[in-house]
Amino acid sequence: MANNAREFEYTQDDFDFLRKISNQHSGILVPDDKFDMFYSRLSKRVRLLGFTRFKQYCDYLQHHPEQEFTEFINAVTTNLTSFFREKHHFDYLAETVLPELLKKNQAQRQIKVWSAGCSTGEEPYSLAMTLLENVPSGWDVKILATDLDTNVLATAAEGIYALERVTSIGEQRLKRWFQKGVGAQSRKARARADLRRIIHFKQLNLMQDWPMQGVFDVIFCRNVLIYFDRDTKARLVNRYAGLLRQGGHLFIGHSESLHQIDVPFMLVGHTIYRKTDV
Template sequence: MRDSQREFAYTRADFDRLRQLSRDYSGIQVPDDKFDMFYSRLAKRLRALGLSTFRSYVDYLSAHPDLEFTEFINSVTTNLTAFFRENHHFEFLAKQALPQICKQSVGRKTLSAWSAGCSTGEEAYSLAMTLHEHLPGDWRFQVLATDLDTQVLRTAAAGVYPLEAVARLGERRLKQWFQKGVGRQDRRVRVKAELREAIEFRQLNLMRDWPELSGFDLIFCRNVLIYFDRSTKEALAKRYWQALRPGGYLFIGHSESLHQLDTGFEALGQTVYRKPER
C-alpha cells in the first residue's frame, strides 16, 4: 500500500516503535514483512480513539498501557487453530503418555494439564475430550487454558463454533460433546457443559511471572515458540520444565524445536518432550 493511499500517517519509525513495544510486553518478535499488517490491524484502533497518525497512537499506547495494551495485542496477534490440530499429539497422549502417567502416579488419581496459548479454545477442548475418553474412570482432571488475547478467550469460554469447525470430529464425538443450535443458531454448535466445566480459561502473559502454576502432567504450547527469539524460547522452556511434574510431557508445534537449547527435556520425537522422572 502506498503512503498516499493510507488514511493515517504511518512510517517505518512508527512500526519499529510498535514492534519494540510488542516485544517488550509479550516477547513476540515481529519481522519486517509485517509492516502493512500492523497498519491494517491497528487502523481501527486509531479510528476508535480519534487519532490521526500512528505516531500519536504510539505515544498514547506508551502513556496509557493499562488502557490500551490489551487492545493492541488483541489487534496484532494471529490466532489459527482447529480441533485436534496435529492429531499425532493426541494419539501419542492417548496411547503412550496417559498410560505412563497412570502407571507412575502411585496413590494419585488426578491429572493437571495446561494449554498455553489456547487461542479460541479448540486445542483445550480437544485435550479435554482426549482425557475424558482415555483416562481410567476413577481419575479426575483439570485443564488450564491461557492466552494473552482477551477476545479469543471470550470465544473459548463460550464454546460456540460453526458447524464447519467440527465437521471432521466424527458422529460419536459430536453427539457426546456438542449441542447443535436451533433456529438462527442452527449452523452452530456449543460444547456441552461437562466439557466446558473441566477447563479454566484465563488471560496470561507468558513473559510475566506465574509462580503459582506448577504440578502439571501435560503442557501443550504449540505454535507459540515460533514468535520468540532463541534466548526467550530457552527461558520459557526452562520455566515449563519447572512447572511440570517429574515425568511430565511438553508438546510443541510441528515447526518448532528445542534442539540445541539447554532445557533439560528428553526429546521423544514428533515435537514431544518429557521431563525425566529423576
C-alpha cells in the same frame, strides 16, 4: 516513508515503535515483513479512536496504556488454531502418555494438563475430549488454558463455534461432546458442560510471573516458541520444566524444535518431548 494510498498515515517509525513495545511486553519478535500486518490489524483501533495518523495512535498508546494496551496486544497477537490440530499429538497422548499416567498417578487419581497459548479454545477442548475418552470416571482431570489475548479467551470460555469449525472432529464426537444450536443458532454448536467444567481459562503473559501452584503432567505449548529468540525460548522451556512432573511431557508446534537448546528434555516423538532427570 508513509504510503499515501493508505487510509491512515503510517510510517516506519510508527511500526518500529509499535513492534518495540509489543516485544517488551510479550517477548515476541516482530520481523520487518510484518509492517503491513500491523497496519491491517491496528487500523480498526485507529479508526475507532478518531485518529488520522498512526503517530497519534502511538502517542495515545504511550500516554494512556491503561485504556488501550490490552486492545493493542489483542490486535497484534496471532491466533490460528483448529480442533485436533497436529493429530499425532493427541494420538500419542491417548495411546502412550495417558496409559502411563493411569498407572503412575493411581494413588492420587489426578491428571493435570496446561494448554499454554490456547487461543480460541480448540486445543483445550481437543485435550478435554481426549482425556475424558481415555481416563476412567472417578479421576480428577483438570486443564489450565491460558493466553495473552483476552478476546480469544472470552470466545474459548463460551465454547460456541460455527458448525463448519467442529464438523472436522467427526460425527460421533460431535454428537457426544457438542450441542447443536437451534433457530438463529442452528449453524453453531456449543461444547457440552462435561468438557467446559474441566477447563479453567485464564489470561497469562508467558514473559511475566506465573501464579500457578503445583505441577503438571503434560504441557502443550504449540506454535508459541516460534515467535521468540533463542535465549527467550530456553528460559521459557526451562520454566515449563520447573512445572512438569519428572517424566512429564511437553508438546510443541510442528515447525518448532528444542535442538541445541540447553533444556532438560529428550525427544520422544515428532515435536514431543519428555522431561529428563536433572
